[in-house]
Structure formats: structure tokens, C-alpha cells
Amino acid sequence: MNGTAVRWFAFLESNTTGTGREFCARARARGLRPVLLTRDAARYPYVTEDAVDTLELDTSDLDAVVSACRGLAEGTGLAGITSSSEYFVADAARAAARLGLPAADGDAIARCRSKDLQRAALAAHGVPVPAWTAVSDVAAAVRAADAVGHPVVLKPVSGSGSSGVRLCRDRAETEEWARVLFGRATDERGNAVPARVLVEAAVDGPEFSVETFDGDVVTVVAKHTAPAPHFVETGHDIPAPLDAGASAELGDTALAALKALGLGWGAAHTEIRRSADGPVVIEVNPRLAGGMIPVAVRAATGTDLVDAVIARAAGLDTPPGVSVPEAGAGHAAVRFVIAAGEGRVKAVTGIREAGAAPGVVVAVPTAVVGRQVRITHSFQDRLGCVVATGSGTAQAATRAEQAAGLIGIELEEPATPEKGNGGR
Missing domain, CATH: 3.40.50.20 (Rossmann fold)
Known part of the structure; x- marks a missing residue:
């Protein structure tokens, strides 16, 4: 340098x-x-x-x-x-x-990233969370699921991007998936580590995320996920198509969660399911959202959360985009190209066409030629992404879905060429 x-x-x-x-x-x-x-x-x-x-x-x-x-x-x-x-x-x-x-408080962030410690802190402060137990072996996972009541969700205590997360409908599925999780536990460097797994009650209801910055709600996002038993995020709608009361309720729940965890400095991304009994916090992430959500937030609202994170960490003036956003399109949608098969990437096509489609602000591949694609039922299954704007939720979503469908990821044998499914 x-x-x-x-x-x-x-x-x-x-x-x-x-x-x-x-x-x-x-x-x-x-x-x-x-x-x-x-x-x-x-x-x-x-x-x-x-x-x-x-x-x-x-x-x-x-x-x-x-x-x-x-x-x-x-x-x-x-x-x-x-x-x-x-x-x-x-x-x-x-x-x-x-x-x-x-x-931010690095120790508070570390505690938050441990899902069992996070759940304990939230529950202690009266923030609604699913019934849960953290376990260290297969037999304990089965007992915990029996106590919580099926269906349950099993997930690693530490992880992200839906990695290892699965809905288990009965004891047999719980035992099978617990064996998988305990058999493959590694740290960020790929070294084998003692595993801990969270067994939690499955919560019915649509899923949302609340994007916050310095303790203020920026927007509420509607999430789209793959069919059960996995939870790969396939798209987002910004802002979520909710009435003001419902959005405020989700925002208040997210802020209560941050307070309980000793967070609130800079960006946070809180995932919530809206059950019949009200909001239930699934997970608090002490960071800016991934999945191109910040790009879509900027396109929809004019608020640049990425710039806000940089400014906050550099001690610069609070960026105008956080408190007084520039004019945005009003609505934006994210849709991902999801892997439908396995194989080595031979070619990526349609990026230029997707980028030129109506309302599209970003069209990018995340799969590069030569990459080996494997179905992991996690964020790694997302091979491309489109962000599109519109005058309403439906128009933005349709534009993003149609543009994602223009992106082709061609795989060598034994996989067949795949097209973006627009998150459906």
C-alpha cells in the first residue's frame, strides 16, 4: 500500500x-x-x-x-x-x-450472538420469545422438544444466514436433525467444536424484520422464506405492507429487545414473527441487515444505512440520510435467485438484461464461474439478487421477481441450467 x-x-x-x-x-x-x-x-x-x-x-x-x-x-x-x-x-x-x-459494546454484541444468552436476557426483561431450551446432545434435544411440544425449530446456538435451521414436526425428525447438527459443529475457521443447539417452539405467523439505528426505527421489512422445513430468505418487501398500528407494535418490540440486550448504538436488525398473540422476537442481530436490505431501504426511503454505519464508526456527523432522508421511490423489493440443483457454475447470464428491466436498481450475481454450488438450505443457496422499486408493494415485488427470472446460472453436469425463481 x-x-x-x-x-x-x-x-x-x-x-x-x-x-x-x-x-x-x-x-x-x-x-x-x-x-x-x-x-x-x-x-x-x-x-x-x-x-x-x-x-x-x-x-x-x-x-x-x-x-x-x-x-x-x-x-x-x-x-x-x-x-x-x-x-x-x-x-x-x-x-x-x-x-x-x-x-458499540463488543461484549454486549458477543452475548447477543449467542442465541441462548440472548433469549435468556430477552425473557428476563419481559420481551416475548418462543419457549426454548439449549442442549448439548441428541438425547437432550429430543427431551427438550417433547417438553416444548412439536413442531419445534432446531438451530445452532451460534450462526447466521439460516445455516442449520430446520423445522422438526415430530420426535423422529428432531432426533435426525439433532444428529446432523451435533455431527458437523465447527467454528468460523472450520475447526470442530463442542456443539450447543437451541430447541424452540415453532411460532406461526408472518415474519418481519425491524431495521433500527441508534435506537430509532428506520423501517419494517416483510420477509419471504422458502417452504418448511427450512427458512432460507428468498425476498424482502420494504416497507412491509402493514397498517401504522402493526408497524409501531413491531418497532416497539424491537426497541425493547435492544434495550434488554444493552444495545442501541448504530445499526441492528431484529427478526420478529407476528403471531396470533402478538409479536415474538426470533432473533436480534447486532449489525446492519444483510441480504441487500440496506440497498432496498435506500431505494425505497432515501435513507442510506450503510453510509450511516460508516459515519457512526468514524465519528463523523450523523448522516442526513438517517434523520432527513432524500426522496425515495416509496417501495422496494428484493428477490433472490435460488439454487435449484448442484454442480459447478459454467456461466452466468442475463445480468445486463435484469439490470435494464423496469424499476431495477441492482441486479448482481453472487455465484461466479467455477464455484461449486451445493444445496445447503442456507443463504449460500442464493446465487443472485435483484432490487427493484415501484409505486406500491405489488409493483416492486413483480418487477423484482420478473428481473430475477432473467438471470440464468448454468451448471455443469450433473446439474441442469437453472433460472432465477424470483423467490417463489
Whole structure:
């Protein structure tokens, strides 16, 4: 890296299918120079395409991260540190705090990322959550499911992107899936670790997310997911088509959850199901939403949450887009191209056509030629994404679905060519 008077802004790893690229672009727009701290820069194709500086190091070693950031600070200066990756938000906050930079409470973030600790804190403060138990072996999982009552949802205590999450309708399914989860437990580096699994009551009702910033509700998002027994997110509608009372109820529930967890600094993404008895918090994520939701929020409302995160972490003025948004289209929808088969990616087609379709603001592939596609029933099954705007929910959704259908992911044998399904 060559010398420059521009201050650095450090990103600790990145998400791979969402807004990692957007973060770097917004840092540059703020007059900062993004640098990605990573174990493997090759994981992020946008780094080369956008000429983003990188520092390769062991990003699971907080001391090494702090040392690298201190070196940046002693050079031309370091404005801030953050991460767009679920797995590194806590350490990014801890590193920033050690260097006297603006940061959320890293320990509160770490506790929040442990789903059992999060549930316990929420329940203790009267925030509605599903009945749940954390277990450490298959037999305990079956007993917990019997106590909670089927159907139940099993998920790893630590994880994101719907990885390992499954609805189990009876004891046999519970035992089978528990064996899978306990047999494949690894940490972020792929090392085997003792597993803990959350067994929780399945909550009926539509799912939403509440996007907040510094304790204020920005918008409520309606979620679309794949059919049971898995919960892969296939699309989002922004804002959710709800009346003012329902939206306010969801927003108040999210804010109560953040308060219970000692959060509220910067961005948070709270997932809630609206049951017949009212909102039930499924999960609080102490970070900006993934899945291109921030792009759709900006398109619909004019509020730029990615820029807000950069500004907050750099100690800059509160960006105007948070409190006084520019005019947006009013409504936006996200739809994903979902893998229908397995195989190596041979070609990606239709991106230009999808990008030129009515109302489309973003059309991107997340699958690159040469990638091996496997069905994992997680965010990794999403091979492309479209964000489209419209005058209403229906128009935005239709535009996004139609444009996603133009994207083709051609797989080598034994898989067959697949087309985007628009999230349906």
C-alpha cells in the first residue's frame, strides 16, 4: 500500500453475498480509504474489481487485529473499524474500543450472538420469545422438544444466514436433525467444536424484520422464506405492507429487545414473527441487515444505512440520510435467485438484461464461474439478487421477481441450467 494523506477505514472481514462492496464504496464517498483485514482476500471478488487495499492476517486473533489497526493509525491515521460480517462484528467493536475509536459494546454484541444468552436476557426483561431450551446432545434435544411440544425449530446456538435451521414436526425428525447438527459443529475457521443447539417452539405467523439505528426505527421489512422445513430468505418487501398500528407494535418490540440486550448504538436488525398473540422476537442481530436490505431501504426511503454505519464508526456527523432522508421511490423489493440443483457454475447470464428491466436498481450475481454450488438450505443457496422499486408493494415485488427470472446460472453436469425463481 502506498502512502497517502487520506485516513484509513478498516473492515474486519466482509459478508460475501450482501453489502460488503457497498461498505467500501461508502467509505470512499466519505473521503476515507477502505482497507480489508482478512485471512483470505480471494474470498471477496469485489476487492480486486474495486481495487480495495487488503491486509492479510489471522482475523480470529484480536491482538493481531489491534496491532494491524494500530499500524494504520500510526501511518496516515485510522478513522474507524467495523465489519459487515456477522462473525466479526464483536471483535471489530472490541478493536475499535482498544484504539479509542467510536464503537458499540463488543461484549454486549458477543452475548447477543449467542442465541441462548440472548433469549435468556430477552425473557428476563419481559420481551416475548418462543419457549426454548439449549442442549448439548441428541438425547437432550429430543427431551427438550417433547417438553416444548412439536413442531419445534432446531438451530445452532451460534450462526447466521439460516445455516442449520430446520423445522422438526415430530420426535423422529428432531432426533435426525439433532444428529446432523451435533455431527458437523465447527467454528468460523472450520475447526470442530463442542456443539450447543437451541430447541424452540415453532411460532406461526408472518415474519418481519425491524431495521433500527441508534435506537430509532428506520423501517419494517416483510420477509419471504422458502417452504418448511427450512427458512432460507428468498425476498424482502420494504416497507412491509402493514397498517401504522402493526408497524409501531413491531418497532416497539424491537426497541425493547435492544434495550434488554444493552444495545442501541448504530445499526441492528431484529427478526420478529407476528403471531396470533402478538409479536415474538426470533432473533436480534447486532449489525446492519444483510441480504441487500440496506440497498432496498435506500431505494425505497432515501435513507442510506450503510453510509450511516460508516459515519457512526468514524465519528463523523450523523448522516442526513438517517434523520432527513432524500426522496425515495416509496417501495422496494428484493428477490433472490435460488439454487435449484448442484454442480459447478459454467456461466452466468442475463445480468445486463435484469439490470435494464423496469424499476431495477441492482441486479448482481453472487455465484461466479467455477464455484461449486451445493444445496445447503442456507443463504449460500442464493446465487443472485435483484432490487427493484415501484409505486406500491405489488409493483416492486413483480418487477423484482420478473428481473430475477432473467438471470440464468448454468451448471455443469450433473446439474441442469437453472433460472432465477424470483423467490417463489
